[in-house]
Amino acid sequence: MQAGDTIMALSSGALPAGVAVIRLSGPGVRDSLDLLAGGVPPARQMVLRPIGSDRVLDRGLVVFFPGPHSFTGEDCAELQVHGSLAGVKAILASLGAAGLRLAEAGEFTRRAFENGKLDLLAIEGLGDLLAADTEKQRQQALARYDGNLSAEIDSWRETLLDLRAEIEARLDFSDEGDVSAALPAHWHDQLSELEIALAGALASVESGRIVREGIRVALAGAPNAGKSSLLNALAKSDIAIVSDEAGTTRDVREMPLDIGGQLFTLIDLAGLRHADSRAEAEGVRRAHQQIGNADIVLWLQAPDITNGARPESAARLLSIGTKADLGMIDGVDLSLSTETGAGLDALVDRLAAMGDAMGGGEPALVSHERDRQNLQQSLAALQETRSALGDWELAAESLRHASASLERLIGRLDPEQVLDRLFSSFCIGK
Structure with a gap:
């Protein structure tokens, strides 16, 4: 440029x-x-x-x-x-x-x-707005672009300036009689309130990420449990090949789906079993990897096949009885049939409710990994300040580090590398 x-x-x-x-x-x-x-x-x-x-x-x-x-x-x-x-x-x-x-x-x-x-936050919000596919993504991106997060950070920076002023007064005027060695009670209150605010913002990063990137839903189960049929039924299109032959799906297939304004990414996986074929074995390995990275796992079980053990996963897991037109399975969360359509609406409603819970009510202002890193650094610096109150120079330096992390978040420090990566994804006319 x-x-x-x-x-x-x-x-x-x-x-x-x-x-x-x-x-x-x-x-x-x-x-x-x-x-x-x-x-x-x-x-x-x-x-x-x-x-x-x-x-x-x-x-x-x-x-x-x-x-x-x-x-x-x-x-x-x-x-x-x-x-x-x-x-x-x-x-x-x-x-x-x-x-x-x-x-x-x-x-x-x-x-x-x-x-x-x-500022950099507004620019990221603009980029998210241009890429928004769903209503919740639009709301979240617009809130960031409109400067809501920038205003919040400005208030945190003002608090940090007040905290630093008290500390640095004790450094610069330690020999003056009107500067008390003890910090006033309101200083400690301000520090606590700021820590609570940063911790609250940090806790909302995950819900913001889920809205921005979408909820990853892994369709898992034994071969012929109905994973590809369910993907096609939810997509209302023949996206995946469906066959009675076990091992038809050997690679990961993804499909975006808008449910209630929230983006879901459905992931069709290879059936979980011991495979002699190297190609199918690789598909099973990738399936286990995707299950581990998913936000929700739909564990599909069918009445006409032998179902394996549920995967060990920290993700939210729903057990789904498929092929309900052939017979019912006890102990599942939901039963459905892609042949008749029975139970599909109930599954969509269940996913929508889970999405609302995971994405939160109001749009989260923080949603990028960069947000998480800088908020963590700023919060850690405040905690260092507490432990360094016996040494005014160390305490002042910790507060400066907290301020620098927030400045970096806005883009007032070291923005070049972030900007180069960010603008490469923009269209030419923007």
């Missing part, structure tokens, strides 16, 4: 389309509008203009956003034109001839960060 360049990109969907949106940002936006759109329109007002310099390439709506009050903090503009492949190519070529270059992935958003329009 080259600072000072004026960048352009098609920020709408693939062409052809009804409308194409071309975004511009940088110091050359005004000159580009003078050249291609007959002048700079009034700020934030859409005007219909012919687009082109020496000839009309298209007619469309033009809107200008002067910096610093724009998404990137620079002068920005959007050209909303017809979604013709030839038309968009011609307009981009004309802008390129005028000195603009194509933006890199995430470059508009990176400029917003560098110009102080968005």
Whole structure:
């Protein structure tokens, strides 16, 4: 990325389309509008203009956003034109001839960060919002993008500043008579409240992760227990091959499913048994691995086959009696039949209830592994502060470490590596 360049990109969907949106940002936006759109329109007002310099390439709506009050903090503009492949190519070529270059992935958003329009948390929320498939993912991402977590962290940082001020006053003015050696009672109360707040946020990371990444549901059981049939029934499509021959499924197959606004990823696994075939044995090994990593395990048992022992797993486990049209199995949590559809709605309702419990009520503001790491570091630093109160320098240093972890979470310290990884997943026009 080259600072000072004026960048352009098609920020709408693939062409052809009804409308194409071309975004511009940088110091050359005004000159580009003078050249291609007959002048700079009034700020934030859409005007219909012919687009082109020496000839009309298209007619469309033009809107200008002067910096610093724009998404990137620079002068920005959007050209909303017809979604013709030839038309968009011609307009981009004309802008390129005028000195603009194509933006890199995430470059508009990176400029917003560098110009102080968005912090790192808001940018991550924007990335999550662009990738959201379900209603709960949308709610969670929007809360992060809107700055709710940033505001929470700002309040924690203010508390840390107050705590540090008391400690550093004892370092700087230890010989002054009006500075007590003992810390006031409210200092200890503030420290305790901050520890509770950070611990509460840390405890919600897992529920936030579940909403953001989805709940992984492993379909496990002996060969021919009905795993692939259940996957097809829930998907309402013939995704998996179903056969009476044992060992048909040899690899892991995943299918996303939206249940009540929560993303579930159903994982069809090889049947669990001793296998002579090396290919099937590898499938069984992968099945055990997926069971260990799953959030929920559906243990399928059928009346017409020999069912093995349940897998040892720390995940939530539901025992499902399949092929209920052939006979019932005692001691299971639910019975169903993919042939008749009986019990499928009950299973979906059960999964939805489990998803609500695992994802929590309100959208969790923390959901990334980076959140977990920095919150853990900050909380550990506060605990070190407690044990170091006999040494003011060590206590002050521990509080500085706690502050640095929160600064790193917002992106005010060491953001480059995180930004490079984050923006590589953004689309070009964002």
